[in-house]
Amino acid sequence: MKFIAEIQVMPQKEILDPQGKAVLLGLKNLGIQNVADVRIGKNIRMELDVADEAAAREEVEMTCQKLLANLIMEDYSYQIFPA
Amino acid sequence: MKFIAEIQVMPQKEILDPQGKAVLLGLKNLGIQNVADVRIGKNIRMELDVADEAAAREEVEMTCQKLLANLIMEDYSYQIFPA
Numbered sequence: 001m002k003f004i005a006e007i008q009v010m011p012q013k014e015i016l017d018p019q020g021k022a023v024l025l026g027l028k029n030l031g032i033q034n035v036a037d038v039r040i041g042k043n044i045r046m047e048l049d050v051a052d053e054a055a056a057r058e059e060v061e062m063t064c065q066k067l068l069a070n071l072i073m074e075d076y077s078y079q080i081f082p083a
Numbered sequence: 084m085k086f087i088a089e090i091q092v093m094p095q096k097e098i099l100d101p102q103g104k105a106v107l108l109g110l111k112n113l114g115i116q117n118v119a120d121v122r123i124g125k126n127i128r129m130e131l132d133v134a135d136e137a138a139a140r141e142e143v144e145m146t147c148q149k150l151l152a153n154l155i156m157e158d159y160s161y162q163i164f165p166a
Contacts, residue, residue, distance in 0.1 A: 002119075006091075008126045023127070026150050032142060036085075036130040043091045043126035044106070047119040059115060067109050 002083035003048045003056040009069045009076045010041035044068060047083060056080050085166035086131045086139040092152045092159045093124035127151060130166060139163050 011017045020038040027035050046063070050056045060078050069076040094100045103121040110118050129146070133139050143161050152159040 008089075010126065010128065020127075023150065027146060030146075030149055032146065034132045034142070035146075036132055037128075038130075039128045041126045041128075043093065043124045044103075045093065045120075045122045045124075047121075049117045049119055059117070063110060063113075063115065063118075066113055067106065 001050065001052060003050065003053065003080055004083045005044075005046045005048060005056065005060045005078055005080045007044040007046065007060065007064060007068060007076060007078040008041060009044065009064070009074050010039060012073055012075055015073050041074070042068070053080060053082075084133065084135060086133065086136065086163050087166045088127075088129045088131060088139065088143045088161050088163045090127040090129065090143065090147060090151060090159060090161040091124060092127065092147070092157050093122060095156055095158055098156050124157070125151070136163060136165075 017039050019040045024035060024038045048056050048059060050059060057080060060080060064076045100122050102123040106123065107118060107121045131139050131142060133142060140163060143163060147159045
């Protein structure tokens with residue numbers, strides 16, 4: 001069965017995010033004043049072909065921990081849905 | 084009123100994604116074989132302080148078009164919810 005996983009990997013709250021700060025400055029320069037904070041991370045879209053949703057979840061969890069996220073500095077979250 | 088916008092900026096389908104290809108190769112090296120495709124883009128979390136959800140939507144739309152996405156090569160989508 002085919003599933004699509006959308007994974008978000010974001011810098012942890014305590015970690016400085018210079019890319020986000022740059023975008024915040026860019027927004028002010030565009031005249032957009034009412035944005036309080038911007039944080040930038042990665043969005044990963046994975047297509048999996050596994051038996052069921054539990055297997056998809058397990059595989060995505062493993063992928064996040066071993067490959068996609070640096071757990072010292074980043075948090076991850078994901079959504080899985082049938083393709 | 085405070086809102087949080089989660090914005091995904093992804094390379095368009097026709098555009099090569101070398102970062103995604105690298106992750107796919109990494110997955111194979113980890114022994115994970117049943118992933119068909121990986122694409123990597125940005126996930127942006129913005130905190131806005133605006134009057135209502137319509138205003139938030141307008142602001143996020145403008146931000147995506149003017150600053151966050153390169154519309155020649157990237158697509159964007161977003162979700163807005165109260166903080």
